[in-house]
Amino acid sequence: MTDPAPATFRDLPYARPDLDSLARRYAEELAPAFRDAKSADAENRIIETWNGLRSNLGTSEAIARVRYKQDTKDAAAEAENAFFDAAAPRMEELEVLFARTILGSPRRSEIAERWGPQLIRILEARREQFRSEIAEAVAEEAQLGSRYTKLLAQAEIPFRGESLTLSELARPTQDPDRATREEAQRARFGYFEAHREELDEIYDRLVRLRDGMGRTLGFGGFTRLGYLRMTRTDYGPAEVARFREEIRRRVVPLAREIRNRQAKKLGLAKLLFHDEPLHDPRGNPKPVGDGAFILGEARRMYHAMHPDLGRFIDLMIERDLLDLESRKGKSHGGFCSFFPDYRVPFIFSNFNGTQHDVEVLTHEAGHAFQGYMSRDARVVDYFFPTLEACEIHSMSMEFLAWPFMERFFGEAADRFRRQHLAGAILFLPYAALVDEFQHEVYARPGLAPRERKALWLDLERRYLPWRDYGGLPFVSDGGLWQHQRHIYASPFYYIDYALAETCALQMWRKAESDRPRALEDYFEICRVGGSLPFQEIVRRGRLVSPFEEGCLAEAVEAARAWLAERE
Numbered sequence: 001m002t003d004p005a006p007a008t009f010r011d012l013p014y015a016r017p018d019l020d021s022l023a024r025r026y027a028e029e030l031a032p033a034f035r036d037a038k039s040a041d042a043e044n045r046i047i048e049t050w051n052g053l054r055s056n057l058g059t060s061e062a063i064a065r066v067r068y069k070q071d072t073k074d075a076a077a078e079a080e081n082a083f084f085d086a087a088a089p090r091m092e093e094l095e096v097l098f099a100r101t102i103l104g105s106p107r108r109s110e111i112a113e114r115w116g117p118q119l120i121r122i123l124e125a126r127r128e129q130f131r132s133e134i135a136e137a138v139a140e141e142a143q144l145g146s147r148y149t150k151l152l153a154q155a156e157i158p159f160r161g162e163s164l165t166l167s168e169l170a171r172p173t174q175d176p177d178r179a180t181r182e183e184a185q186r187a188r189f190g191y192f193e194a195h196r197e198e199l200d201e202i203y204d205r206l207v208r209l210r211d212g213m214g215r216t217l218g219f220g221g222f223t224r225l226g227y228l229r230m231t232r233t234d235y236g237p238a239e240v241a242r243f244r245e246e247i248r249r250r251v252v253p254l255a256r257e258i259r260n261r262q263a264k265k266l267g268l269a270k271l272l273f274h275d276e277p278l279h280d281p282r283g284n285p286k287p288v289g290d291g292a293f294i295l296g297e298a299r300r301m302y303h304a305m306h307p308d309l310g311r312f313i314d315l316m317i318e319r320d321l322l323d324l325e326s327r328k329g330k331s332h333g334g335f336c337s338f339f340p341d342y343r344v345p346f347i348f349s350n351f352n353g354t355q356h357d358v359e360v361l362t363h364e365a366g367h368a369f370q371g372y373m374s375r376d377a378r379v380v381d382y383f384f385p386t387l388e389a390c391e392i393h394s395m396s397m398e399f400l401a402w403p404f405m406e407r408f409f410g411e412a413a414d415r416f417r418r419q420h421l422a423g424a425i426l427f428l429p430y431a432a433l434v435d436e437f438q439h440e441v442y443a444r445p446g447l448a449p450r451e452r453k454a455l456w457l458d459l460e461r462r463y464l465p466w467r468d469y470g471g472l473p474f475v476s477d478g479g480l481w482q483h484q485r486h487i488y489a490s491p492f493y494y495i496d497y498a499l500a501e502t503c504a505l506q507m508w509r510k511a512e513s514d515r516p517r518a519l520e521d522y523f524e525i526c527r528v529g530g531s532l533p534f535q536e537i538v539r540r541g542r543l544v545s546p547f548e549e550g551c552l553a554e555a556v557e558a559a560r561a562w563l564a565e566r567e
């Protein structure tokens with residue numbers, strides 16, 4: 001395998017790409033040369049050059065995006081981020097030119113043989129999702145997404161004499177003291193209330209823009225375009241709707257049982273919204289050390305798990321490819337990025353002293369390790385798979401780390417595992433809710449902001465029937481979804497987590513009964529990377545597709561039994 005470049009993240013060179021000369025090279029050199037090529041060999045050489053250019057461009061963008069999210073108040077970083085927002089349509093245009101040119105070849109089967117048939121599927125999806133008529137809308141969409149990111153990143157919320165970011169505020173929302181929890185949620189959604197109009201306006205504009213793009217492309221609305229953007233090549237909205245129905249039938253009853261048990265454990269007659277984050281009257285399990293401690297333990301854990309994981313974590317630490325702690329001005333959330341030219345991943349998170357720190361690190365390390373294992377991928381499109389498959393790597397890693405939880409949580413490790421599994425079950429209905437909400441929103445793009453909130457509350461009653469906001473402002477009116485970044489920035493990217501969780505639960509069961517086999521399957525799907533579509537990756541991991549009848553029911557029964565045994 002290739003050795004990743006020996007630089008730290010800080011030292012990675014960055015220069016704003018020259019899109020004019022790149023566009024000329026695509027249009028005047030590469031595309032005509034490809035069309036004139038007389039053999040598959042000649043075509044493949046051009047694809048290789050092209051792949052190199054796409055790798056350069058993708059690397060520049062990934063570096064700019066990460067550096068901006070590290071400090072949204074840095075004007076130079078903001079300018080580079082804005083450059084890529086504005087460049088989004090031109091970059092799409094370049095990608096589409098690449099896709100059209102290659103798909104126009106009479107030797108597609110030889111191309112598929114050299115690069116894998118998944119490249120053809122990816123290019124087909126890409127070809128359909130852009131025409132120059134939507135260029136302006138694409139740029140505006142990116143700008144609106146960045147406006148939303150900035151609005152949330154720069155929140156400085158007064159709370160008991162301190163000024164907290166949204167990530168930092170997550171900690172008091174799970175305080176054992178009920179009044180503290182409620183006050184924290186009031187402070188949190190007070191910020192949203194203060195920006196109500198802007199949040200509504202950004203989303204309303206996004207929905208109308210996306211609907212318009214879908215119509216311009218001849219899809220009659222956004223949904224089909226949304227699926228194409230997610231490169232969902234082996235299933236569609238009908239399969240996803242059936243999967244949501246399975247969640248409603250199979251998972252919601254167990255989720256309700258878990259909530260009832262939680263209320264009893266907390267000694268509450270009625271579990272309110274601000275009680276939901278607390279699972280134990282003693283407080284949720286907390287890591288027994290700070291961020292540096294967690295990282296040190298993670299390093300030992302990965303060395304103990306497998307030599308490849310050990311090499312991977314050493315690389316991440318030695319090359320400074322992690323930014324874990326929360327800071328003012330740093331964008332909220334956690335994600336994993338990848339720099340194709342250097343063949344290294346990057347992990348971004350916001351540690352806040354809760355169990356979340358361990359979860360986010362194992363989760364993002366799952367993504368990053370898969371990228372690391374796929375670093376010799378033939379084309380840039382294969383470094384990561386489509387997102388529902390990506391999340392199998394991350395969520396399975398959270399479960400594969402279970403035997404090591406004593407290192408992070410000490411005596412509370414068992415409580416952590418219980419809560420983690422319960423959390424996985426509780427998450428599924430929420431993910432289905434976010435997904436159905438978006439399908440409804442894009443099916444009825446003319447809804448007013450107020451009507452969208454009513455729709456959310458309506459769906460919430462079906463998926464989270466226990467939910468009671470206890471009169472908490474903003475969320476009582478149906479505004480909760482406005483804190484969910486995906487709904488703004490990555491439409492339809494959410495059910496992916498539920499599809500992947502369904503696979504990760506299978507990986508959990510396998511690891512409980514046969515850990516070596518589970519690890520073997522895990523490494524296999526990491527190596528596959530993005531070279532196959534979702535359901536084929538699932539098969540390579542010897543897992544059952546979430547779309548198969550009964551798949552979810554089995555996982556849910558296993559979780560129910562495991563949890564009942566340990567109550």
Ligand code: ZN
Nearest residue numbers: 363367391394
């Ligand atoms: Zn993830």
